[in-house]
Amino acid sequence: MSPSRARATTALALLLLATTACTAAEHESTPAPHSPPAFRQAEQLRLPLDAYASTMAETHVMEDAEDILMRRCMAGLGMEWQPLPRVDARDDEPPNFRRYGAEEAEVGRYGYHPRPDPPSVVRRNRAWDEREALPVEVQRAAYGPSGKGGCRRTAQRQLVGDTAQPDYQAFNRLTGKALEASRRAPEVRDAVREWRTCMTKAGFDYPDPLAAASNARWQTEEPTPAERATARADMTCQQSTKVVKVWSAAETRIQRRLIGENAGPLREAKARKDRWLAASRRVLDRGDG
Structure with missing residues (x-):
């Protein structure tokens, strides 16, 4: 049997960490009236551990x-x-797309x-x-x-x-650990508290962006009007409270510490990945003639 197709190693499964948070019922009577401008922070987000995965x-x-x-x-x-x-x-x-919840540019169309x-x-x-x-x-x-x-x-x-x-075991373990640790950082808690207040004013009740994005109600074939309304409000509140900026700064600090504490395994993993990548690029440069 052929091997399974490759998946991004910067696992979108990290979003599953959100399922440990309770999802409260949202109030759909006051949806955000307009979709916010395209949300591009997630597409530009880079974290220190990215260097150790593909x-x-x-x-x-x-x-x-x-x-x-x-x-x-x-x-x-x-x-x-x-x-x-x-x-x-x-x-x-992008490698960290949706890391802190829904970070779609087109939430008005696709919701979560x-x-x-x-x-x-x-x-x-x-x-x-x-x-x-x-x-x-x-x-x-x-x-x-x-x-x-x-x-x-x-x-x-x-x-x-x-x-x-390439072995991404150390990366996978540390990137999950960093995300969980960053959620508990005081500045992230403050930003999330402001986000929650903003969402409450818009008529939605969630403890944090990950809980909003992982609501089981969104597991439908197509996005619903309620989902789109929630996602639009979410994006507006994320922008006004600068949640992604604050959260990524906290996680960057934590990841750098973890890299220092796990330098040996990470260095070995990166050397292996870099060798495979360099060899692959040489083959592609030569082509298949």
Whole structure:
């Protein structure tokens, strides 16, 4: 069986931390009358631990280079291998998108729902699905009987020799720890308290932005009018209280401390990732001729 498609390592699953907060009932009688201007802070947000994981764009680079080498290996076995369609650089989601709740630019349209995948991402996901349906003999040649061999393993050895694949265990542990610690920082609590007051005046009752974004009521196929109204008020209040600016500053301080305390494992993880990335870029620079 082919390996699962890669996902962003700056896990959007961090939003699940919000489910530990109780979500209070909102009052929909006074929705925000207008959608605020496009909210771009999340797209520009960078945190110190980002250096120790791969962005989605970097993950694509490594996958694309591996594909080129796999195609050559499969051709040697008399089999065709279709590389994944490339993703447009503009379509890669920022690494910390939605880290502090809903940070969508188009909340008036999508509420807390994610924006639809852009065409280049749709094409790549479809290609991954098609790989899952490849004939057994092709999958065995590509991935070996265990899913960890075949031409994929050959391609990886050509890329980096015996260097193990990037390991994000330390990053995942520390980025979750930093987010939880930053929620308890006094300045973040003050900013969230101001946000909650702003939301209450608009007719909504939530303890913090993560709770608003993770309300189970929003688990619908399409965003509802109530969801859009809540998200618009949320964005207005986040902007007026500067929640993201305050929260990210607190988390930046905490992440720097954690990096100092875990320098060894993080340095080793980054060196491994950087070696894979550099080797992959060399393959892409040469192309598949």
